[in-house]
Amino acid sequence: MLSDTQLLRYSRQIFLPEIDIVGQEKLQASRVLILGLGGLGSPVALYLAAAGVGHLVLSDPDEVDVSNLQRQIVHRTDAIGMSKVESAKQTLLALNPDVQVTALQGVLDDAALLAEVRQADVVLAGTDNFSSRQAANRACWEAGVPLVSAAAIAWEGQISVFDPRREDSPCLLCLYPDTSDTALNCAETGVVAPLVGVIGTSMAMEALKLIVGVGEPLVGRLQLYDAKQGTWTTLRLRVDPACPVCR
Structure with a gap:
């Protein structure tokens, strides 16, 4: 049940008939795994905490560096040298003390990742490490948990949702069958x-x-954003019938 304070805090969302109190209670009861607390993970964590997601699990192996602060808005200058997950946890709890935050510093091996994914309602992967996103894809498909995956570099970004609960959903490996870790990174x-x-x-x-x-x-759509032109392009994705992960 939502308290009177929570009803006030989330009132602007509760006013929306698509959310209402029932939807807000779903958010409060949910557990979300965020892989990467960098440029993408920062706004993800902040907005999900503000929106009232009940339990956020944060995973990142890195520490806050001064070069992160230009875009990784969950971190502050006084957090330089601190682990990103602890820095983010402090910021999120200051924003919304009702949210439970679990900080996991380090790289999750396959078994630990699968264990965390099994407990989550949604997994969000925004790391600049391509192999870690593919590991998340495999774990999500094994656990039957939807994955929101995105990337951003220079002036361009992309986002898609892969949902193993749906027969029509491809997986990340269908989109990127080349698993070599040669992707560009912000550094x-x-x-x-x-x-x-x-x-x-x-x-x-x-x-x-x-x-x-x-x-x-x-699901089944890849949205591409060109910041210089201010345009979104949507591509339809197909399931690879020979995919070793989702088929």
């Missing part, structure tokens, strides 16, 4: 600060839709 290529906010908040929106059960998530 080498650069990234404009607000880009990760655009993509990260889109990830949070997809997670909220999945939890509440409203609208149509980006």
Whole structure:
């Protein structure tokens, strides 16, 4: 049950008939795993905490560096040198003390990752490590948990949802069958600060839709964002019938 304070805190969402009190209670009862507390994970964590997700599990092996602060808005200058998960936890609890936050520093091996995914309602992967996103994809498909995956570099971003509960959903390996870890990263290529906010908040929106059960998530669709042109392009994705993960 929502307390009087929570009814007030979340009142603007509760006013929406698609959410109402029932939807807000679903958010409060949900558990979300966020892989990566960098540029994308920052707005994801902030907005899901603000929206009232009951339990956020944060996983990241890194510490806060001064070069992160240009775009990783969950961290503060006084957190330089602190683990990203602890830094994010402090910020999230200051924003919304009702949210339970579990901080997991380090890289989750396959068994630990699967154990965390099995407990989650939604997994969000926004790391710049391609192999870690593919590991999350495999775990989500084994556990039957939807995955929101995104990436952002330079002036361009992309986002999609992969849902093993749906027969028509491809998985991340269907989209990127080349599993070699040759993707560009921000340290080498650069990234404009607000880009990760655009993509990260889109990830949070997809997670909220999945939890509440409203609208149509980006299953079978890849959205590409060009920040310089201010345009979104939607590509239809197909299931690979020979995919070793989802088929």
